[in-house]
Amino acid sequence: MRQFTAIVNPTAGGSAAAAALLDVARPLREAGADLETQYSRSLAHAQELARDAGARGRVVLAVGGDGMAGGVGGALSGTDALLGLVPAGRGNDFARALDLPTDPAALAVALLNHEPREVDIIEVESAVHQRTVALGSVYAGVDALANRHANNATLLRGAASYYAGGLRAVTTWRAARYRVTVDGQEHLHTGYTVVAANSGYYGSGRLIAPDARVDDGLLEVVMIREAPRRLFFALMNELKTGAHVRRPEVRILRGKEIRIAADREVPYGADGEVEAILPVTVRVLPGALRVLC
Structure with a gap:
């Protein structure tokens, strides 16, 4: 069973990020997964939290929009850590490119069971x-x-x-x-x-x-x-x-x-x-x- 660390910036996305995480957290926990939530003070702090969680073997969930996904993804790039996305931003374009489910229950199934995909990033x-x-x-x-x-x-x-x-x-x-x-x-x-x-x-x-x-x-x-x-x-x-x-x-x-x-x-x-x-x-x-x- 995968263990998850959700990283949320409480000042960016506001209630949308919290609501999106809550909707996904319920089916994850019902399936028996361990989920902890970390609140970041800035994008740099979010990256620090992501590196720490990845080093502990946890799946890092970037909760927010494309900027949050890119920041957390950049912190995990070049490592064996797994990134999961909980889309809660204005655009959510990278989640769209990955064809992520928009239904929280279906997204939870993907996070729990799907194999990781190696993707390119831009430096x-x-x-x-x-x-x-x-x-x-x-x-x-x-x-x-x-x-x-x-x-x-x-x-x-x-x-x-x-x-x-x-x-x-x-x-x-x-x-x-x-x-x-x-x-x-x-x-x-x-x-x-x-x-x-x-x-x-x-x-x-x-x-x-x-x-x-x-x-x-x-x-x-x-x-x-x-x-x-x-x-x-x-x-x-x-x-x-x-x-x-x-x-x-x-x-x-x-x-x-x-x-x-x-x-x-x-x-x-x-x-x-x-x-x-x-x-x-x-x-x-x-x-x-x-x-x-």
């Missing part, structure tokens, strides 16, 4: 953030600005907050000139964004990179070039299904190490959490994390 380096880890994607441009607006939203949650943030960001965005280096080869790009995706989803269920796989050892690089704003709004709607990749304004590359720079201050984000300015270098770490899914 992120910049002048500001010397080394961080992301599970889903790193994105530089209008989507990073949209994510900032979504995180600051008080009246909207989930997909609605991302959509509203996107509309606000697009109306003020001017095209940036990017230099995107993929495995040593430089590509010039003028447009809205560059996304280095390990998972296909970002922005609360938008399928930015339909062919991305979390265990293929590669990152999908999605570049959306300059276009009339009305076209970009149409493209935003196509992100629901991934149909945008058929447009000539969208270019997709694949690689293991990507450096993104720009001719002006362009924000980038990672899994909805990191907010910084280009340049940034990202690289895939194949099979670095063991996840129950």
Whole structure:
């Protein structure tokens, strides 16, 4: 019987995280599993708690959104520790990529019985953030600005907050000139964004990179070039299904190490959490994390 340590940040996600954990905790304990809960003071403290629990042979449950999953997952990467996710954030995009059950009882069954899967992670380096880890994607441009607006939203949650943030960001965005280096080869790009995706989803269920796989050892690089704003709004709607990749304004590359720079201050984000300015270098770490899914 697996033993679990749930890590919760009481200041991020609030009652949603507590409620999500409670719903999963009940069937876990009814099955006879040992479950302890640790409350973190910060993401760094959550990582410290995760490393300690993993070293004790316990399954570490990241309770929260993609940022919490990435932070805890980064702490466990390169070890034999098992990560479990209890989605309770705005986006939950990495859980979506893993096809995790949304029903708490079904999720408990997966955590108790399913075999771990080795998945890739993204190592992120910049002048500001010397080394961080992301599970889903790193994105530089209008989507990073949209994510900032979504995180600051008080009246909207989930997909609605991302959509509203996107509309606000697009109306003020001017095209940036990017230099995107993929495995040593430089590509010039003028447009809205560059996304280095390990998972296909970002922005609360938008399928930015339909062919991305979390265990293929590669990152999908999605570049959306300059276009009339009305076209970009149409493209935003196509992100629901991934149909945008058929447009000539969208270019997709694949690689293991990507450096993104720009001719002006362009924000980038990672899994909805990191907010910084280009340049940034990202690289895939194949099979670095063991996840129950």
